[in-house]
Each structure stands twice: as C-alpha cells, then as structure tokens.
Amino acid sequence: MSDGSALDHHSPYETPLHRDETAVAGMWLFLASEALLFGGLFLVCLIYSHTRAGGWAEGVRHTNLSIGAANTLILITSSAVYTMAVEAGKRGDNRRVVRAGLGAAVLGLTFLALKGVEWGQEFRENLFPGPHFALHGPDTGGAQLFYSFYFLATFLHGMHMVVGIGLILWICRKARHRAFSAAWNTPVDIVGLYWSFVDLVWMLLFPLLYLIGRA
Amino acid sequence: MARIAVCWGMLVLLLAAELAAARLGSGIGVGVLAVLMVLVIVLGFMQILRAPPLAIIFALGGLFWLTILLALGSLDSFTRTTVPVHAAALPGPTAE
Numbered sequence: 001m002s003d004g005s006a007l008d009h010h011s012p013y014e015t016p017l018h019r020d021e022t023a024v025a026g027m028w029l030f031l032a033s034e035a036l037l038f039g040g041l042f043l044v045c046l047i048y049s050h051t052r053a054g055g056w057a058e059g060v061r062h063t064n065l066s067i068g069a070a071n072t073l074i075l076i077t078s079s080a081v082y083t084m085a086v087e088a089g090k091r092g093d094n095r096r097v098v099r100a101g102l103g104a105a106v107l108g109l110t111f112l113a114l115k116g117v118e119w120g121q122e123f124r125e126n127l128f129p130g131p132h133f134a135l136h137g138p139d140t141g142g143a144q145l146f147y148s149f150y151f152l153a154t155f156l157h158g159m160h161m162v163v164g165i166g167l168i169l170w171i172c173r174k175a176r177h178r179a180f181s182a183a184w185n186t187p188v189d190i191v192g193l194y195w196s197f198v199d200l201v202w203m204l205l206f207p208l209l210y211l212i213g214r215a
Numbered sequence: 216m217a218r219i220a221v222c223w224g225m226l227v228l229l230l231a232a233e234l235a236a237a238r239l240g241s242g243i244g245v246g247v248l249a250v251l252m253v254l255v256i257v258l259g260f261m262q263i264l265r266a267p268p269l270a271i272i273f274a275l276g277g278l279f280w281l282t283i284l285l286a287l288g289s290l291d292s293f294t295r296t297t298v299p300v301h302a303a304a305l306p307g308p309t310a311e
Contacts, residue, residue: 021267032277043288052294072230080223083260087216133290135216136291196260207233207245215238 020186026191030077031197034160038201040177041153043207047144055142057213058135059150062143063125069211071111073200078107079199082168082192089180089188097175101168104195106167115158122147140183150209157205158196222259239271 013019049056082104088096126134128151129144171191172182180188229252236244257263263274 003255021269025267025269028266028273028277032273032280034285035277035281037286043285046285046289047292049245050289069230069234073227076223076226076230079224079256079260083219083222087219193261194284196256198257199260200253203256204249207237208250210232211237211245212242214237 012172016184019183023186023190024193027193031193034197034201038156038193038204040210041149041156042204043147045153048142048149049208049213052139052142052145053213055135055139058139059143059146060210060213062125062135063150063210064118064121065210065214068116068206069204071114072206074107074114075199075202078104078111078171079196081107082195084194085171086189089175089185090182092182092185094175094178094180097180098172101172101175105168105172106166108161108168112158112161112165115154119151119154120159153205154207157198157201164191164195164198165196218259222255225255225259229255 008062011019013022081100085097085104088094088100093096095141126132127147133140133144133147135143168191171188174187225228229248233245233252236248257274263271266274
C-alpha cells in the first residue's frame with residue numbers, strides 16, 4: 001500500500017492510502033459474497049450428511065484420500081509461496097514477485113492436474129451420479145447425493161483456481177514490466193487475498209469430501 | 216518471511232493432525248482442526264487484523280450471514296423427529 005499524500009483533485013479518493021484501502025475493502029466484500037456462495041454448498045452437505053448419513057459416508061469412503069491430502073499440501077504451499085510475492089511487492093521487489101508468483105501458479109496447476117487424474121479415475125469407476133452409478137444397495141441414493149455434491153463443489157472450486165491462476169499470471173506480467181513499487185503494490189495484495197480464500201475454501205472442502213465419515 | 220514459514224508449518228501440522236483424527240473416526244476433531252486451519256490462513260496469510268476497518272466489517276458481516284444461512288437452513292433437518300413407518304401399517308391398494 002502507499003503513503004497518505006494527496007491525490008489530484010480529479011480523483012475520487014482523498015489520498016493514495018484511501019484509494020488502496022478502498023480496493024482492499026472491496027476485495028473483502030467480494031470474498032464475503034463468495035463465502036455465501038460456498039455457504040449454500042456447505043448447507044447442502046450439512047443437511048444430507050445428516051439425513052442420508054449411511055450413503056454419504058459410503059461416498060466419502062470411495063474418494064481418493066492420497067490425492068486429496070497431496071492436493072491439500074500443494075494448496076497450503078502455493079498460498080504460502082504467493083504470500084512471499086505479497087511481501088516482495090511491499091518492498092517493490094518485482095523480480096521476487098515474478099518468481100514467487102510463478103511458483104504459486106505452477107503449484108496451482110499441479111493441483112488441477114491431480115484433480116483431473118482423480119476425476120478421470122472416478123468417471124472410469126462409474127461414480128458420476130446417474131443410471132450406471134457403481135454403488136448399489138440401500139444407501140445408493142445417499143451416495144449419489146454425495147457424488148453430486150462432490151462433483152459440483154470440486155468443479156466450482158476448480159473454476160476459482162483457474163481464475164486465481166490467471167490473476168497470478170497477470171500480476172507476474174505486470175511485475176516483469178516493473179509495475180510495482182514500495183509505494184504502489186495493491187494488485188499483488190488483492191490477488192493474494194483471493195488466492196488465500198481459494199485455499200481456505202479447500203481447507204473446508206477437504207474434510208467434508210475425504211475425511212468426515214471415512215473411519 | 217518467518218511469519219509465512221511459521222504459518223505454513225502450522226498448516227502442515229494441522230493437516231497431519233486432521234488425517235490422524237479422521238483415522239480415529241473423530242468427526243468433531245476433524246471439524247475443529249479444519250476451523251483452526253482457516254484461522255491460520257485468515258490471520259497469517261490474509262492478515263485480517265492489519266486490514267482497513269471497513270474490510271474487517273465486511274469480513275465479520277460475511278461470517279454473520281454465513282452463520283445465519285447455515286443455522287436457519289439446517290434447523291429443520293436437525294430438529295425434525297423421524298418416526299419409522301412399517302410396511303404392514305401402510306394402507307394397501309383398495310379394490311374398485
């Protein structure tokens with residue numbers, strides 16, 4: 001962020017600090033709306049994991065825990081690496097912004113690639129809800145509900161990952177042209193908030209999709 | 216840099232604890248650890264406490280509405296009494 005010196009009189013902001021704080025607050029407002037979007041999904045999970053507990057747990061037991069845990073570790077690391085880019089941005093160190101940003105993006109792409117492998121495996125095993133669903137028995141309805149939630153939630157999260165990776169690459173491009181300085185680095189900061197939010201959502205999805213009801 | 220490394224270390228440890236809790240079948244334990252991971256991200260990576268006051272208000276507002284959504288939305292399912300119905304008690308098809 002920048003200092004408190006005044007902007008020109010055409011600007012809607014009183015100072016550069018006011019401008020930057022408004023941008024950060026705007027991102028938090030957007031993230032609050034995103035929390036409500038994912039909140040609807042979590043509500044579905046809360047209700048059906050209670051009312052259709054048997055089938056839901058059967059679905060959880062069929063997810064690939066190794067890939068899920070590896071992806072969680074990858075996302076934690078990616079978020080940490082991008083936070084290094086945010087710190088570098090505050091110092092106006094564009095080279096480190098590029099390096100950390102690319103590292104975070106590569107880890108994000110690795111997450112998506114592993115998710116693709118996992119989805120492929122699940123499609124081959126007929127775990128996509130429908131007439132050829134692989135799990136039979138009295139709890140098949142609950143298991144189909146679980147996999148509907150699983151595919152919707154992971155698709156929605158994956159889309160957020162794609163947007164996040166695009167934003168990080170945009171930041172890297174700007175940093176390559178030395179666009180950021182100690183006085184102005186708000187975009188690096190704001191993309192960091194978004195990327196950490198995507199990480200945060202996965203920290204909640206991971207236990208719901210892979211852990212609770214597994215034992 | 217040290218802050219980021221500490222947060223990363225804490226998240227990895229919490230992930231390991233989460234996997235152990237899942238193996239022991241403790242759903243509540245897994246839930247608590249997941250919330251702790253979220254707190255580490257919000258406080259350590261997103262640094263909400265250093266954000267402008269308006270951003271903190273928006274974050275708390277989001278949390279408030281999320282709580283309302285989850286609490287009111289799940290109220291019916293968690294409070295409804297389910298009475299088992301035996302097949303023999305159901306009325307059969309009536310002869311015309």
